[in-house]
Amino acid sequence: MIESEFNAGLLDFLDGSPTPLHAVKRISEALDIKGFQRLDESDSWSLEAGRKYYVTRNGTSIIAFTLPHFLEGFVMLGAHTDSPNLKIKPNPVVISNGFVQLGVEPYGGLLLNPWFDRDLSIAGRVTFLASDGEAASEIIDFVEPLAMIPSLAIHLDKDANKNRSINPQTDIIPIIGCAEELDFEQMILDHLSDNGTDAQKLLSHDLSFYDTQKAGYVGLEREFIVSARIDNLISCYVNTRVMCSVEEDDARLMVCLDHEEVGSETTAGAAGSFLESVLRRITKGHEDFTKLMRRSFLVSCDNAHGVHPNFPSVHDENHAPKINGGPVIKVNANQRYASNSETIARFVQAAEHAGKRVQYFVSRSDMGCGSTIGPVTAASLGVDTVDIGLPTLAMHSIRELAGSGDAMELYEILLQLHEKGIR
Numbered sequence: 001m002i003e004s005e006f007n008a009g010l011l012d013f014l015d016g017s018p019t020p021l022h023a024v025k026r027i028s029e030a031l032d033i034k035g036f037q038r039l040d041e042s043d044s045w046s047l048e049a050g051r052k053y054y055v056t057r058n059g060t061s062i063i064a065f066t067l068p069h070f071l072e073g074f075v076m077l078g079a080h081t082d083s084p085n086l087k088i089k090p091n092p093v094v095i096s097n098g099f100v101q102l103g104v105e106p107y108g109g110l111l112l113n114p115w116f117d118r119d120l121s122i123a124g125r126v127t128f129l130a131s132d133g134e135a136a137s138e139i140i141d142f143v144e145p146l147a148m149i150p151s152l153a154i155h156l157d158k159d160a161n162k163n164r165s166i167n168p169q170t171d172i173i174p175i176i177g178c179a180e181e182l183d184f185e186q187m188i189l190d191h192l193s194d195n196g197t198d199a200q201k202l203l204s205h206d207l208s209f210y211d212t213q214k215a216g217y218v219g220l221e222r223e224f225i226v227s228a229r230i231d232n233l234i235s236c237y238v239n240t241r242v243m244c245s246v247e248e249d250d251a252r253l254m255v256c257l258d259h260e261e262v263g264s265e266t267t268a269g270a271a272g273s274f275l276e277s278v279l280r281r282i283t284k285g286h287e288d289f290t291k292l293m294r295r296s297f298l299v300s301c302d303n304a305h306g307v308h309p310n311f312p313s314v315h316d317e318n319h320a321p322k323i324n325g326g327p328v329i330k331v332n333a334n335q336r337y338a339s340n341s342e343t344i345a346r347f348v349q350a351a352e353h354a355g356k357r358v359q360y361f362v363s364r365s366d367m368g369c370g371s372t373i374g375p376v377t378a379a380s381l382g383v384d385t386v387d388i389g390l391p392t393l394a395m396h397s398i399r400e401l402a403g404s405g406d407a408m409e410l411y412e413i414l415l416q417l418h419e420k421g422i423r
Contacts, residue, residue, distance in 0.1 A: 006241070006408045007225065013237045014215040014227040018123040019208055020060035020081035020258050021139045023233055027062055027240050027256065028054065034244045036064055045281055050248045055278060058268040059125065059139070060258035063278050064240075068249040071282075073295030073419045076253045076383065077242060078373050079235035079302065080260030080270075083228070084110030084396045086172065088122070088207040093182050100177040102147065102184075104209065105168075108261030112166045114398040119145035120174055124207035126188055128199035138197055140188075145212045147174035174209060211398050223324060223404055230392055230400040232260070235301035238407055242414045251419040253296075260302075260373055270373035276381060290382070297346065298385040299414065300338060300374030303402070304328035304361045306391030319362040321391040324403035326357035327410045330372075330387040337387035338374035347386045350416040356409045359391070 017023035028038070031054050039045060039055040047053065047067055054064035060081055065074070086104040094101040106112070123141040130136040149172050154160050166172060176182070185202040192199045215227030236256045243254045259269035266272055283289040307320035321328040329344055330337040351358045363369040378385040390410060393401040416422050 001408075003405065003408050006411065007404055009241070010225065010234065010237050010407055011215040011227070014229060014233055017229065017233055018121070018141060018210040019085075019125075019139075021125050021206075022123065022141065023081045023236060024056055024060055024062045024256070025139060027064075027236065028056065030240055030244055031064055036243075041277070047282065052248055057274045058258065061256065061268040061274055063253065063255045063275060064243050065253040065278075065282070066246060066248050066250060067282070068251050071251055071292070073292060073297065074251050074253040075414075075417045075419055076255065076296055076298040077239040077414060078254075078270075078298055078300045078377060079239050079256045080232045080258065080373055081236055081256050082108070082258050082261050083231060083233070084108035084261055086110075086115065086174070086209045088124075088205070088209065090205075093184050094173055095179075095181060096173075098178055098180075099175050100179050100182045101173040101175050102209075103173055106172075107208070109396055111394075111397045112168065112172060113164065114394075115172060116149050116151045118148065118398060119212045120147040120149070120209045121145055121212045122147075122207055123210055124205065126192070126199075126202060126207070127204045128189070128192065129201040129203060131198040131200060135203060136199075138192065140191060140195070140207075142191060143212075147176040147209060149174050213399065217404060218401075219404075225402050225404050225407075226399055228399055230402050231303040231395050232301070234303065234390055234402060234407055238411050238414070239301060241411055245415060255377075257373055264373060264376050270376040271380070275377065279381070293381050293383045295419070296383050297343070297417065297419070298338075298374070298377060298381075298383045299347065299417070300372050300377065300385055300387045301410070302330075302372040302374075302387070302389045303392040303395060303400075304330055304359075304389035305363075305395060306393050306403075308393055314364065314367070316362050316364050319360050321359040321361050323391050323393065323401070324405045325359050325391065326406065327351070327413060328359045328361045328389050328391055330361045330389060332363065332369050334369070335375055336369045336371040338372075338378040338385035339387045340384075343384050343386035346417070346421065347388060347413070350422045351413045353416045353422050354409075354412045356413050361389075 036052040049069040056062045089103040092102040127137045259266045264270040374387040390406045
């Protein structure tokens, strides 16, 4: 595989995944093509050795796994499907000074300033009363730009470039039209009808605004990929490509979970029961489950803070990852990352066998540190874990930047891992 082909798939995945629902749908379609069999949690499972399976929960989290004839331990690849965004409130319509606006609530730790002056659309899931009288749900995407959050002109805000604070209740309400009223329910029903769905009544919605600008390259030599939701869809994409590249007897499991950006304590998050439930259904009892976990290895893939050329002082100078410098091993003495000397060594060996570089990130000792699904999963399952990621700038902005050479390097390293070590 060549890098340009790999990255073309990445850009397409980023553009096609404005919400976790869309990301999981895209991942499922890729697995279908590669012969993975879809399971349903509410059904009885009859798993067969030599087969490949996947299962989803809430439409926003997905687990895929191979089932070798002789299963000792999994190489597990973890990531999260959610990104900070603006969620539309249940009763969103705001009429103000001749404008129609939709009220929003920030999801996760997003940078608010970059959301101003962007072309925004709406995507997510709606639940409605269908023509047969039953409740049904559908994933939707308006695709076209529908809204904008205009900045206040600098003439009216002289301190805008000096001290600009944002009130999330009053300052970031997107404008969607000019009218005296808006029937939001009818707007959704009309969209469903235009796309061939006969819906009688809107019952509920889980919708978000997103930036309509496409993913692409920047740089004199196309060194960088820029897009919304690079954190953490880039890891979901890499892990999916790995799963689509392995055979049935290569013991692999991929888990892409929702709600990492808000703490993971949900039914579809890393602190929920999803992954453990699937693993216990694969094994035959507590003894087999415990042995499997102690013989497995989890690579928790989440973006890492690359060193910013304008703000190098916010990094520890010996642990400041560079864009296009290779995947990053993340370490924290207080276990905000789950890496330890043995799990790090295993990842380093795989990188060496792939002929690839690794970097390290340790936050400054006088600054706080983020976390990932790694520590949560390691603690609940007792699985040895390393936290890694690809260096990124503008993390949690509406548009982020990563290296165009880093994603495929991670893919090639992950392929070197085997349940007993490295290939």
